[in-house]
Amino acid sequence: xxxxxxxxxxxxxxxxxxxxxxxxxxxxxxxVIERGEIASGTTGRNHCLLxxxxxxxxxxxxxxxxxxxxxxxxxxxxxxxxxxxDGLFVAVDESDLAFKETFLAGCEECHxxxxxxxxxxxxxxxxxxxxxxxxxxxxxxxxxxxxxxCLSFLATAVKNGAQALPYHEVVxxxxxxxxxxxxxxxxxxxxxxxxxxxDLVVNAAGPWAEHIAAMASVDVPxxxxxxxxxxxxxxxxxxxxxxLNKPADGDIVVPQRQTSIIGTTSWKVENADAIPIPQDHIxxxxxxxxxxxxxxxxxxxxxxxxxxxxxxxxxxTDERDASRTFECFDHKYDxxxxxxxxxxxxxxxxxxxxxxxxxxxxxxxxxxxxxxTRDVVLESYRNYYDN
Amino acid sequence: xxxxxxxxxxxxGTEPHYDTFPVxxxxxxxxxxxxxxxxxxxxxxxxxxxxxxxxSCGSCGLLVNDQEKxxxxxxxxxxxxxxxxxIDPMRNMPVITDLAVDASVVYQRMELIGMPIIRNAETIxxxxxxxxxxxxxxxxxxxxxxECGLCLSACPVMATDPQFLGPMTLAAAxxxxxxxRGADVDRVYRLVDDExxxxxxxxxxxxxxxxxxxxxxGAAIMRLKRKIGMRKLKRFFGGS
Amino acid sequence: xxxxxxxxxxxxKPIEWFNLKxxxxxxxxxxxxxxxxxxxxxxxxxxxxxxSQLAVGPTAWDNFVALAxxxxxxxxxxxLIIGILVHGLNGIRLSLIGFGIxxxxxxxxxxxxxxxxxxxxxxxALAIFSExx
Numbered sequence: 001x002x003x004x005x006x007x008x009x010x011x012x013x014x015x016x017x018x019x020x021x022x023x024x025x026x027x028x029x030x031x032v033i034e035r036g037e038i039a040s041g042t043t044g045r046n047h048c049l050l051x052x053x054x055x056x057x058x059x060x061x062x063x064x065x066x067x068x069x070x071x072x073x074x075x076x077x078x079x080x081x082x083x084x085x086d087g088l089f090v091a092v093d094e095s096d097l098a099f100k101e102t103f104l105a106g107c108e109e110c111h112x113x114x115x116x117x118x119x120x121x122x123x124x125x126x127x128x129x130x131x132x133x134x135x136x137x138x139x140x141x142x143x144x145x146x147x148x149x150c151l152s153f154l155a156t157a158v159k160n161g162a163q164a165l166p167y168h169e170v171v172x173x174x175x176x177x178x179x180x181x182x183x184x185x186x187x188x189x190x191x192x193x194x195x196x197x198x199d200l201v202v203n204a205a206g207p208w209a210e211h212i213a214a215m216a217s218v219d220v221p222x223x224x225x226x227x228x229x230x231x232x233x234x235x236x237x238x239x240x241x242x243x244l245n246k247p248a249d250g251d252i253v254v255p256q257r258q259t260s261i262i263g264t265t266s267w268k269v270e271n272a273d274a275i276p277i278p279q280d281h282i283x284x285x286x287x288x289x290x291x292x293x294x295x296x297x298x299x300x301x302x303x304x305x306x307x308x309x310x311x312x313x314x315x316x317t318d319e320r321d322a323s324r325t326f327e328c329f330d331h332k333y334d335x336x337x338x339x340x341x342x343x344x345x346x347x348x349x350x351x352x353x354x355x356x357x358x359x360x361x362x363x364x365x366x367x368x369x370x371x372x373t374r375d376v377v378l379e380s381y382r383n384y385y386d387n
Numbered sequence: 388x389x390x391x392x393x394x395x396x397x398x399x400g401t402e403p404h405y406d407t408f409p410v411x412x413x414x415x416x417x418x419x420x421x422x423x424x425x426x427x428x429x430x431x432x433x434x435x436x437x438x439x440x441x442x443s444c445g446s447c448g449l450l451v452n453d454q455e456k457x458x459x460x461x462x463x464x465x466x467x468x469x470x471x472x473x474i475d476p477m478r479n480m481p482v483i484t485d486l487a488v489d490a491s492v493v494y495q496r497m498e499l500i501g502m503p504i505i506r507n508a509e510t511i512x513x514x515x516x517x518x519x520x521x522x523x524x525x526x527x528x529x530x531x532x533x534e535c536g537l538c539l540s541a542c543p544v545m546a547t548d549p550q551f552l553g554p555m556t557l558a559a560a561x562x563x564x565x566x567x568r569g570a571d572v573d574r575v576y577r578l579v580d581d582e583x584x585x586x587x588x589x590x591x592x593x594x595x596x597x598x599x600x601x602x603x604x605g606a607a608i609m610r611l612k613r614k615i616g617m618r619k620l621k622r623f624f625g626g627s
Numbered sequence: 628x629x630x631x632x633x634x635x636x637x638x639x640k641p642i643e644w645f646n647l648k649x650x651x652x653x654x655x656x657x658x659x660x661x662x663x664x665x666x667x668x669x670x671x672x673x674x675x676x677x678x679s680q681l682a683v684g685p686t687a688w689d690n691f692v693a694l695a696x697x698x699x700x701x702x703x704x705x706x707l708i709i710g711i712l713v714h715g716l717n718g719i720r721l722s723l724i725g726f727g728i729x730x731x732x733x734x735x736x737x738x739x740x741x742x743x744x745x746x747x748x749x750x751x752a753l754a755i756f757s758e759x760x
Binding site: 036037038039040043044045048080081082083084085086088115117121124125127128138145146147148150167188189190191229231235236237238239255256257258259261273274276277279282301302303304305307380381382383384385386 | 398399400413415417423424426427428431432434435436437438439440441442443444445446459460483484485487490491493494495497498503504505508511512513518519520521522523526527528529530531533600601
């Protein structure tokens with residue numbers, strides 16, 4: 001019987017939990033280490049949008065194609081925890097209207113099913129839409145709930161033998177020469193520290209990836225880039241409402257239970273913990289939101305949230321242009337063995353990110369196992385607590 | 388706005404105590420923001436559960452000044468400038484550390500009842516019709532119940548009977564009986580018509596007060612009691 | 628999770644019934660039911676003990692009746708009536724809502740029960756103290 005390799009995954013957000021699931025399915029021994037509650041980092045506070053890819057169909061074909069493929073896969077593997085009401089891209093002004101043909105062409109090229117909906121019909125379906133919209137295009141957007149998204153992957157991974165360690169923070173890498181041999185963790189339940197050995201460590205720590213990588217003396221170009229979202233205390237739309245134009249701040253309104261969430265903005269920070277929320281960003285969200293759904297001003301704000309995206313920074317780029325597709329860094333190229341970082345991306349593409357990093361992990365360890373995550377239907381998220 | 392957060396601290400094997408930290412947050416902040424500020428500025432070993440920060444995941448349930456709250460949507464202005472917020476973990480669940488509880492009971496009970504988390508969305512149109520876009524047979528949405536467990540924390544019967552199904556579970560059962568969607572109705576009745584089911588409820592309505600999402604478990608349990616009563620009556624008189 | 632570290636188990640104590648911190652009116656009604664129930668059960672045993680004096684003989688009974696007219700006893704009678712009102716009126720409320728009747732107005736019913744309890748307790752007290760001789 002061949003040796004069962006032990007892989008540590010640092011971070012239990014969408015990337016970490018999907019990676020744990022993929023690796024566990026391939027027969028590896030996995031330990032997921034998370035400093036807080038599952039999904040308490042970036043994934044928890046994301047906009048909950050299951051992207052159709054329409055947003056990227058014009059400027060970022062690679063990103064758009066990734067989105068629509070993953071969208072369809074997630075509908076298959078976790079359909080019990082998704083709101084599948086599609087989305088509308090609406091034109092509010094002449095500039096938006098002029099963008100429509102480019103948008104439809106982009107969707108076609110990326111194989112995103114997009115169909116134009118007559119304005120009258122759109123207003124019938126969505127009664128709170130700005131009555132002055134000039135056009136509407138329907139796309140297969142959806143809505144997920146981030147905690148349950150992560151729990152679904154993690155529940156399946158645990159069922160297949162993985163171990164989850166929330167409330168444990170990685171404080172140091174255990175090195176053996178120039179190779180990572182494990183981690184040193186602080187167990188916040190007791191305050192004690194201990195070492196956990198591993199054959200390989202995957203850094204899926206989102207905006208904290210640089211902090212983790214530094215423990216192995218390597219650098220990863222991850223720039224914490226937060227965005228603000230404003231939750232309105234009334235469900236004003238059933239479909240996701242997007243602005244029909246190039247991506248900009250505050251151009252998406254996502255329904256979530258009995259609320260509607262307007263998002264988002266973008267700015268760079270040094271420290272990704274407890275980011276102070278600028279009031280002008282909140283104002284901007286309300287302003288942009290009301291252009292598509294005027295009633296956002298007439299309902300109370302239920303809450304405001306912000307958390308840092310882990311954007312792969314390329315020097316000299318604007319935040320909006322930094323690629324939101326993901327990157328996997330095999331640190332052997334930095335002189336450190338048994339250590340990889342997976343960063344960037346979005347929750348919609350978590351499974352694809354996991355596939356990519358798991359392929360690299362298996363190749364490095366000499367494990368021959370195909371990825372099966374496209375087809376394996378996930379456990380109920382509730383089963384994570386089945387102990 | 389300046390506040391003090393007085394946080395319950397517990398590590399297994401030691402005696403619990405409170406740590407108090409001053410924080411400054413904007414007027415528009417919620418209690419969870421204040422807690423996060425205390426964590427980031429003063430002591431990053433404070434453990435507390437949170438994920439979505441917009442009352443959808445249900446993970447951040449806490450006691451604030453002895454009342455069950457979802458801190459992510461509880462404004463700090465409810466407490467006032469200079470107030471001290473005493474923050475405790477939820478009741479009736481084992482405490483893992485500090486404010487983080489083992490919420491297994493929440494998910495295990497919901498799985499026991501078998502309530503799906505996605506339901507048909509009600510129409511949001513003023514004329515009550517539902518008009519669907521092409522290709523969609525129905526609009527769906529997440530159920531109202533966040534599975535946050537605040538009602539289980541607030542319920543005095545949960546404090547004394549570990550086997551009591553609890554308000555959340557019973558409300559879920561009532562919801563399932565209202566719209567079975569293929570569920571085994573007899574099985575649900577057997578679960579709730581039990582000494583640890585509806586009959587343990589003594590109508591304190593603390594669950595309804597605690598619920599952050601208008602599930603009103605208290606009322607749901609009363610409706611469930613009536614349903615069970617009527618069913619028994621019909622069977623007694625030879626119906627089914 | 629490492630199984631060597633156990634979470635703090637839940638403390639289950641009936642004394643928690645009487646922890647009123649942060650609780651609201653529905654809970655006070657719940658506590659009131661329990662306290663009045665205990666009181667009424669104790670009263671039942673007391674009542675039987677008193678009635679057993681009848682079996683002892685006419686002198687024993689007359690002695691008891693004299694005691695029963697003392698102010699302390701009259702006060703206990705008033706407390707008994709308050710207990711009966713609290714338990715009975717709230718009991719009606721609970722019976723109704725237990726059948727799913729009037730649930731949205733359960734707080735209204737509770738305040739009604741409180742007002743009726745206060746009114747009839749005062750009336751009873753007046754009647755008892757003035758009529759007894």
